[in-house]
Amino acid sequence: MESKESHEEIETDKMIRTFENIINNGLSQKLLNSALNYCDKCQKSHLESALDYYLGKQDEICTTCKITYKLIQKIIKKSLETFDTSEEALIETMQNPVWERGLLSTFKGMSRFKVRKPFTPGAPYQIVWNITRACNFNCIHCYENAGQKDEDELTTQEIHETIDLLADIGVVSLAFSGGEPSIHPDILEFIKHASDRGLFVSMASNGYVFNTYEKAKQFKDAGLEFVQLSLDGLNPETHDSFRNVKGSWNRVIEAIKNFQKAGVYTGISTTVTKRNKDEIPDMIKFLNDLNVDWFMLYNFIPTGKGSKIKDIDLNPQERRELLELIYKANVDTDMNIMSTAPQFADVAVNNDTDNQMVPTHFYNVNYVNPAMKQLSEFIGGCGAGRFYMSIEPNGDIYPCVFFPHNKDVLLGNVKDKNIEDIWINHPLLKEFRSKDILKDHCGSCESKYICGGCRARAYNYFQDILSPDPGCIRNQDAWNKLETK
Template sequence: MFDHIDTDRRPVVLIWEVTQACELACRHCRADAQPARHPDELTTAEGKRLLEDAADFGENQLVVLSGGDPLTRPDLLELAAYGDDLGLRMTITPSGTRSLTPDRVADLADAGIKRMALSLDGATAETHDAFRGEASFADTVAAAEAAADEGLPLQINTTVCADTVDELPAIRDRVRDLGAVLWSVFFLVPVGRGRVLDPIAPDRAEAVMEWLQAVADEERFGVKTTEAPFYRRVGLQGATDEAHTTASSSPRRAGITAGRGFAFVSHTGEVYPSGFLPESAGNVRDRSVVDVYRNADLFEELRDPDAYRGKCGACEYRHVCGGSRSRAYATTGDPLASDPLCPYVPEGYDGPLPEGFDELSSAESEDSRSDVAAF
């Protein structure tokens, strides 16, 4: 999908967190969302200037309006339409609340929104609502059905952690039944409220990756991972030798990681490599997001896999994977450190393993891991 994009020059995905306000208080929320809007949010005029700058990345730049719940901004439709008029590919990740009515979904489509992403962390109201700590399942399903009625392509986002991993096969069925075009599977990074949740162990994550590769082959919807780029390494290891050689030698085949194909603008204008790597490289109020992405030291470092440390830096898959820079930062404070979720150790590597790697590896019993390996 993004092989033709030069990620040194532009992100594949630019997320703008238009607000942190949200009716929900989900247990895993990266933003630690609050009921009220922040007084220092980007104004409508500042938001439009950000979108104008984003258009300078090039034709058809993907912009995700995120939150919090973007629907809490009264100017949301105006901003979406403005971005669409600029030639941006505008998408949105609203919260599954009662405010996301069929009429609101129709308004989003009319404003030029090209895709809507909804979160589904359980296949039933009981499991989804228990995980999120809020009764949002019914509203989420209703919004998904409204999107189908409007012909608005639907993406489903799912968080993978110890509380949700056993639900993945049933969620897969829901994704299919809802007619989604893409399943985005997010592997927990301990930031925001997500710090209180337990991740899965590295070897179990590997088994889930193998299962997701099979799902991608079997289903009509696409599958992608978020903060788990070693999904690509797992896919390459299962490919033919010719495919492996071609993909691992071409920088155009690189996966998206924080700062390398991905950028995030906070509700107050700070530019981060990712919402899960909240280290600011500048603010759009005084510097173009294009300039920050292309020239900020932090972004340039993150786009150089040869600068990574530990086993990620020694890994032969570092150019197609590179590990989660966000998880490395969250666990060590160093965005160039190794990703503790990936169990792969390069042949001949005898250096230090990532901080927390041993603890994650022993976090689950053999019995619990074998359940996922059986997928």
């Protein structure tokens, strides 16, 4: 006899297939494509006008935009039915301009790439921008080989022009990184400019310069909404040994408190290795007691300075145990605990607890409706070149910050002002977005759509973006080959 859960999954699958058919049919695609065109009467694209009208932000639109509105209304209605969400809740959420930008990019993705597994938005949801190579630390695992400022870094004017371009093409979130972004002399004006253009602005920092509330408040006032502070151990000895700056642990704890007081959403990032993995359980409790909002456990990637310390990488079993630990810890803490390891989604889907959660690169989605579980096949997995891209200090564009600066993974440069064309048409990104062409077990794995492995780890270990991620327990053979080298 068919179980209730099995029946629900079958019905959900039918609804999702219906949803795909509505959007991917020829007429809908023609209407969605034409919706991207600019409307002279409404002074924005047909799609933007239709969404604003639907959300109650615009009282009247032209007849042509109303045709788009009818399609948008139908798609949204079917989405709400599939995922058991109320229209009132959606409209309330979308009053936030950042969320509306995300919805707009989602519709653009339906037009440009259709609804497929995994899903690709019409523009990057996020750009991670290494704004400078200059850094006041000397971390042993730095992916960027940071230290001194490069001579060919973009000028202040070029950076402002690029911020405008990112806003114009529909990027939702801009994350400043480095190097150490806080020591760039013009970082506050970059943050303000991006915020004024409607981007959600975040920053990754070692926290060293934020030992006063006034400094943190400066960044909050400029428009910084989220800060990710690096903390690589429960105690000063562990953390400072990674960072090579004595006293850095104490400074980052001060930074946490100062950003919280300033009203900035505060997260912690930890690169997990053999040297600090045993401290993670106590770090979870420690950070939860500090009222940290968000704890991201980063995969170790053997790139940059990290290429010299591959021996501290977790083996597949250690990584799996870590991911299972943090999955269960999400139930017991108020923090959102995440991981950049795509295998986290596989752990979530195959868990045997009452906690139902879909991990993504940006948030852990808790759910009751089984449709949300199936949604993970569209939004889960490695986001490199699919949800985000990265920009280097000189303007070079890569699929992800964790790729070495090799020509075969270089996508272009912001000075050419063709970021949107790169996102839509670059042949390398088409490979990043297809899980069906992955090699070895990653390509045949039943979890390939929700996981697919980390492409940066595959490339840095095997010089091939389609190779298996050796961090997965199902790729033990790949890991064994590395150990015998």
